[in-house]
Every structure is written in C-alpha cells, then in structure tokens.
Amino acid sequence: MAGKRNATGAPAAPPRERFLYDYGKGSQWRSMRLRVALGFPSTYAAGMANLAFQWIYHLMNREPGVRCDRFFMPEPGAGPAHVSTMETGRPLNDYDVVAFSLAFEPDYPNMVRLLREGGVEPFAEKRTGPPIVIAGGVAVSANPEPVAAFLDLVAAGDGEPLLRDLIEALRDARGAGTRAARRDLIARCAALPGVYAPSLHEVEYRSDGVIAARREKPGAPRVVSAARLDALTEPAHSPVVSDGAAFADMFLVELSRGCPYTCRFCLTRHIGRGFRAAPGPALAALVASGSQVARRAGFVGTAFADAASMDAACRAAADAGMRVSFSSIRLTRRVLALFR
Ligand code: SF4
Secondary structure, three states: OOOOOOOOOOOOOOOEEEEEEOOOOOOOOOOOOOEEEEEOOOOHHHHHHHHHHHHHHHHHHHOOOEEEEEEEEOOOOOOOOOOEEEOOOEEHHOOOEEEEEOOHHHHHHHHHHHHOOOOOOHHHOOOOOEEEEEEEEEHHOOOOOHHHHHHHHHHOOOOHHHHHHHHHHHHHHOOOOOHHHHHHHHHHHOOOEEEEOOOHOOOOOOOOEEEEEEEEEEOOOOOOEOOOOOOOOOEEEOOEEEOOOOOOOEEEEEEEOOOOOOOOOOOOHHHHOOOOOHHHHHHHHHHHHHHHOOOEEEOOOHHHHHOHHHHHHHHHHHHOOOEEEEEEOOOOHHHHHHHH
C-alpha cells in the first residue's frame, strides 16, 4: 500500500537521498536571481526514476544564481493539496519560473492540477505576473498543442544547447508583473532557437481535431526547430539517488540518445534527431562516481548496444561491484558476447 504523502508529493517519511553534487545553494532564496520550481506531473517515485527530470534539475542548479527545487503529484486519493516544493515547502507561485518535464501525455491533466493547487493560474492568457510556466520533454517536444493553453513557453528538443540562453533570458522573470511585461519577456525567449511560445502562434482546428491552419503573430518565427545536442560529451546522469524512486538505489546514466533504426511506430524515430553515443571514458568515469552513492547502475538509451562505449560502461560497473540494468536493449551477437 502506498505510504502517506505530503503536499510536495514526496513520501511523508522523507526518502533517503544521496546527492552526487553540492550545489552550494542550501537555504539561499533572496540572493538567487532565478528561482525555478521543477515539476514532474506524476509521483515522486516516478519522477525520481526519470533521467530527463533529474538531468534538468542538475543543469539548472549548477548555474550560478539559479535555484531549482522539485515538486511532484500527491499520491492518488490524497485529496486537494497546496502543492509546494520539496526543498523549501514554498508554493509554486513564490517562484519566478515553474518548469515541467513532460514525458508522457497521460500526465498532462496532472500538470494542470499541480498549477492550480500550487497557486498558479492554469491558463496562460489569464496570468498577469510571475511565474513564467515552461515545459520541456519528449512528449511536449513531439506535439505541444494539447497543452499549449497552459504554457508560456515550450523548450523543444534537447535541453542542453538551449538551457543557458533561456536562463539568461528569464532572469527578468520576477519583474514581469504586468501582462505587457510578460508579453515582452515571452517574445524575447521565443527568439531563441528551440523555444516555442504558443501565445505567438494561432492554431485553427477542424471539427475532427486536426489542425486546419497555423499562423505566427508579427515578430514570431514561422518554424521553431527542436534544439539538438551534437555530441553526448557529458552524458546525462542522476545527480540524486533515492531509496524512494521506482528504481531505488540506482544511478542512471545515459549511454546514447536518438536511434540508428527507423521502426515506424516509434516516437524516437521521428524526434530522435540522429544517434549519438556517449564516449566510453566519460561513461566509465561517471559510473565510478555513481558507485559512491548507489549499488546499481541503470543504463538508459535506445539502441546503445550498437555503441562500443557500452562495453566501457559495463566494465566500469563490474569493477565497482555494481549491478547493472538496461532501459531496453536490442540483442546482437556483440551484446550476447558481452553478457557471457
Ligand atoms: S528506439 Fe527501438 S523501437 Fe525505436 S526506432 Fe530505435 S530500435 Fe526501433
């Protein structure tokens, strides 16, 4: 049976978390130039098992002057709650930016509920001040329109190439206290590659729900291309290992992004933007670090068995005495030989 949950979505008895990094932010609040509440619209267990969510948490917190705190859905049946972040207990409307990592479309209604219960007006056009509400992740990168009414901005594609510029553009978010100031800020952000502002585009639908026409407003880009990271020189990995995550005591590492195959049913084929494998030495070093905080290594990627660097990651895990799990794997002769 699920344990009792508090309004942050974390278990009432705090899960044991081990941090790989000390961001040095502690309880600093006033001195932070940008305060971000980062949400995963599902349970704590699911969110802390999601590498994209964890990686964005790390990328933001390592930026000077940026504070990023987490929040999750209360457990089903927990009733109405005042949603607040785990790290500070503050409601979402205390933050300059509320960001969501959206991996699955069925979680979209949860995003709206979290906004409402966190004290943030769910509809973007009705907001008159901070926070700016942003979403990124595979689901919303593939098709942002189902949640366009609730979002000020969508960060489409890989997060790494656009995050620094977006953070810089958002540093004035706290001062955007009027509709006009919000509009200006959103337009500045939308000028960045990979950033889509739904309010700057008009979308018309046919009666069967298919898009009939799309027009950009003056000054908005006609086409927004998803950002693409050219090489996985710094592979994504868990900054936090939690006993309360669905993959408890597991250090997640991204072995590859994209996929060299073209299965017609697969979203990766359409949005994967090419296969990129992480370099073996970087993976081996990361796995060695991860062994300080976890007893298991979780290797994340698509067809990473095609990359020779998988051998380096597996050997590093074996050397560190870690057990290994894979997100999925295509069995090839090379993989079978490695497992033997
Ligand atoms: S990720 Fe798997 S299903 Fe998708 S294209 Fe690659 S091999 Fe096919």
